[in-house]
Amino acid sequence: MQKIIEMTPTQSSMLLGAYNKNVRNLERDFLCTIEPAAAGLVLNGEDEAKLDQAALIVERLYDLLCKGHNLTEQTSCYLADSLLAGDSEQVASYNPDLVCVTAKGREIKAKTKGQANYVKAILHNEITFAIGPAGTGKTFLAVAIAVNAFRKKEVDRIILTRPAVEAGEKLGFLPGDLQTKVDPYMRPLYDALQELMGVDQYLSNLEKGLIEVSPLAYMRGRTLDNAFIILDEAQNTTPEQMKMFLTRLGFNSKVVVTGDLTQIDLEVKQRSGLQIIKPILQHIESIKFIELNNLDVVRNPLVQKIVAAYEVYDKEKGARFRRKKSER
Numbered sequence: 001m002q003k004i005i006e007m008t009p010t011q012s013s014m015l016l017g018a019y020n021k022n023v024r025n026l027e028r029d030f031l032c033t034i035e036p037a038a039a040g041l042v043l044n045g046e047d048e049a050k051l052d053q054a055a056l057i058v059e060r061l062y063d064l065l066c067k068g069h070n071l072t073e074q075t076s077c078y079l080a081d082s083l084l085a086g087d088s089e090q091v092a093s094y095n096p097d098l099v100c101v102t103a104k105g106r107e108i109k110a111k112t113k114g115q116a117n118y119v120k121a122i123l124h125n126e127i128t129f130a131i132g133p134a135g136t137g138k139t140f141l142a143v144a145i146a147v148n149a150f151r152k153k154e155v156d157r158i159i160l161t162r163p164a165v166e167a168g169e170k171l172g173f174l175p176g177d178l179q180t181k182v183d184p185y186m187r188p189l190y191d192a193l194q195e196l197m198g199v200d201q202y203l204s205n206l207e208k209g210l211i212e213v214s215p216l217a218y219m220r221g222r223t224l225d226n227a228f229i230i231l232d233e234a235q236n237t238t239p240e241q242m243k244m245f246l247t248r249l250g251f252n253s254k255v256v257v258t259g260d261l262t263q264i265d266l267e268v269k270q271r272s273g274l275q276i277i278k279p280i281l282q283h284i285e286s287i288k289f290i291e292l293n294n295l296d297v298v299r300n301p302l303v304q305k306i307v308a309a310y311e312v313y314d315k316e317k318g319a320r321f322r323r324k325k326s327e328r
Contacts, residue, residue, distance in 0.1 A: 026057055114291075133294060135303045150228065162215070185215070
């Protein structure tokens with residue numbers, strides 16, 4: 001069986017990507033081949049239903065290309081995973097929302113359904129919690145929205161914080177004063193701000209005190225008005241620290257809390273403030289909880305597979321632990 005999707009040779013080349021990397025996953029998942037031809041792209045396969053599914057995704061990719069979107073392997077992987085999960089509506093309506101433009105002109109977009117819901121939650125609520133695995137854009141999207149709000153003068157400053165919890169290393173053995181020691185923990189936040197604002201503007205705003213990147217401990221005793229505040233790596237907060245942070249909220253401020261409950265670095269006996277917060281606050285108006293999953297991973301598609309593999313491992317480990325406990 002064969003399907004032909006008409007487009008120019010240039011368009012077919014852009015859609016396929018270098019070494020056809022944008023469609024390799026479609027060929028694997030839907031048991032077909034996708035090749036360029038004079039008329040456009042030719043899809044061949046023996047299973048008519050799977051061929052129709054592959055064609056639906058290629059047609060959506062072509063539509064996105066015509067609208068000026070930059071196609072990547074991650075885009076086709078996300079559409080394929082959505083379709084395989086039974087969400088054909090998401091494939092048909094997929095249209096990444098623009099969130100921010102970096103200093104170098106790169107467009108930052110919400111690339112998945114989960115990310116789009118996350119962006120909407122931030123824009124329409126005073127406090128938003130984003131819980132999900134690495135690579136889902138929790139921190140970067142929050143920083144992008146913060147930069148946008150700062151540019152529009154909706155807030156006077158941006159405050160980024162995270163708990164300085166050791167993940168195998170000891171702060172005491174690092175050289176320098178306290179600020180020097182905690183700087184490595186803040187590095188992902190520095191990097192995001194510099195990419196979005198540009199190094200010069202970032203440093204200028206940092207010097208003026210309009211941008212603050214500091215450990216969570218520095219938040220105690222403050223009330224933060226007219227600010228966009230992001231708490232990153234919140235799975236490493238204790239319940240007391242989480243309460244302390246949330247009560248810093250002042251007037252005309254917005255808070256985003258991000259974390260990954262599978263990467264808690266607290267000592268075994270300590271509870272995570274992020275683990276217990278949802279049942280406490282979920283019924284309060286203007287507070288929204290967003291849960292992202294491996295479908296929302298927007299890094300190298302291999303990261304998505306790694307996250308999924310760890311989820312399976314954790315479930316099996318939990319099942320073994322429960323069996324041993326019941327046998328005692």
